[in-house]
Amino acid sequence: KAVVSTQSTGRLLGRTNERLKQKMGRSSESVVAKDDKWQVVTANFNRQQAAGLRLHREVKGYIASLKTLESSTQTLLDAVREMHEYTWPGNMNLVKALQGLDKLNKELNESMVDSLLVPVNNYIEVFTQMKDKMQKRERKLLDYTRAKRSLDSLKKGDKISPEKLGFAQDNFTQNKMIFEEVNSELCEDLPELWNSRKTYIMRFLDGYFTSSVDFHREFSQVYSESNASLEPLKEQIKNDIPPQRDIGNVDRYFVVSENARKFKRQSSRKSFRKSGSFKRSLSMSALRKSKKNQETSQSISNVSVDPYASPAQQAAVYTPAKA
Numbered sequence: 090k091a092v093v094s095t096q097s098t099g100r101l102l103g104r105t106n107e108r109l110k111q112k113m114g115r116s117s118e119s120v121v122a123k124d125d126k127w128q129v130v131t132a133n134f135n136r137q138q139a140a141g142l143r144l145h146r147e148v149k150g151y152i153a154s155l156k157t158l159e160s161s162t163q164t165l166l167d168a169v170r171e172m173h174e175y176t177w178p179g180n181m182n183l184v185k186a187l188q189g190l191d192k193l194n195k196e197l198n199e200s201m202v203d204s205l206l207v208p209v210n211n212y213i214e215v216f217t218q219m220k221d222k223m224q225k226r227e228r229k230l231l232d233y234t235r236a237k238r239s240l241d242s243l244k245k246g247d248k249i250s251p252e253k254l255g256f257a258q259d260n261f262t263q264n265k266m267i268f269e270e271v272n273s274e275l276c277e278d279l280p281e282l283w284n285s286r287k288t289y290i291m292r293f294l295d296g297y298f299t300s301s302v303d304f305h306r307e308f309s310q311v312y313s314e315s316n317a318s319l320e321p322l323k324e325q326i327k328n329d330i331p332p333q334r335d336i337g338n339v340d341r342y343f344v345v346s347e348n349a350r351k352f353k354r355q356s357s358r359k360s361f362r363k364s365g366s367f368k369r370s371l372s373m374s375a376l377r378k379s380k381k382n383q384e385t386s387q388s389i390s391n392v393s394v395d396p397y398a399s400p401a402q403q404a405a406v407y408t409p410a411k412a
Contacts, residue, residue, distance in 0.1 A: 127272075130279040131223075137283060138216045144293075145209050152198070152206055159194040166190060178321035186315035193311060197304045204296030212289060219282065222275055229268040236261040 166187045173183055240257040243249060 126276065130276065130283070133283045134216075134219065134223075134279050137286065138220075141209075141212055141216060145213050148205050148209050152201060155194075155198045155201060159198055162194050163191055178325055179318045182318035183315065186311055186318055189311040189314070190308075193304065193308055197300070200300040200304065201297075204300045205293070208289075208293060208296065215282065219275075219278065222271065222278070226268070226271045226275055229264065229271050233261075233264040233268040236264040 170184060170187060173180055175181075236257070240254075240261045243254050243257050
């Protein structure tokens with residue numbers, strides 16, 4: 090174990106040293122690292138991975154929204170069940186239909202998890218595996234480049250030790266073989282993964298559309314049953330209402346339009362103005378009548394009547410002369 094640990098530490102230090110030399114320009118990268126085919130497959134992989142990660146993120150958000158919808162629908166239907174009293178006609182049928190809605194929402198959530206979330210999780214796992222292989226390729230490339238540079242350095246030296254040269258040659262051959270094996274495997278897997286895009290998106294959409302169609306078909310049937318369960322209550326309301334009270338449109342007892350409120354305010358102001366002018370006219374008429382009565386009383390008080398005259402003569406005195 091100590092030997093293995095020492096070798097792993099030595100490879101790690103050698104790779105770190107090789108990266109630093111490449112960044113500082115003291116060691117040129119291997120010709121393999123500039124392979125055009127590898128650059129193309131790497132670019133395709135990064136593009137495909139970005140699209141897959143976004144799809145994974147959106148699917149998780151969609152599933153979370155379905156869970157929220159399921160919870161909100163359940164609380165709404167609980168409130169409806171509480172308000173719709175059990176003594177009302179059709180209550181049992183309505184409760185049964187609402188239970189069917191609860192069950193359908195749960196089934197939709199489970200169906201979308203199975204048909205969308207699980208496949209996209211498996212799809213993203215493929216990218217993780219490929220990324221691990223690509224990182225392994227990078228490490229083997231560093232080993233291969235470092236072994237090649239060491240071998241070239243020994244060959245250029247003045248005094249060449251056969252033992253050191255043989256060891257460097259074996260190390261170079263071994264690292265080259267490992268790198269080419271990993272590189273060849275990736276050059277086959279990455280294009281195959283890139284070409285699987287059409288098949289995956291076809292299966293993904295097929296699962297989504299199939300689950301949605303099945304859900305909405307059953308959902309429509311349950312909604313029809315829920316609506317049918319309200320017919321007995323509608324009939325009871327229709328029979329309980331007296332014919333002289335026209336409340337065919339029940340909505341007007343719950344919704345008052347803005348125009349109706351404006352008309353009501355305008356009518357109130359008009360009636361207030363009319364009542365005010367009527368009161369003023371009554372007060373003026375009473376004032377004129379009172380003034381006339383005062384004048385009549387004053388004129389009667391100024392007339393002198395003979396107490397010994399007959400009643401007809403006295404009435405002639407009070408009767409005004411005609412013009």
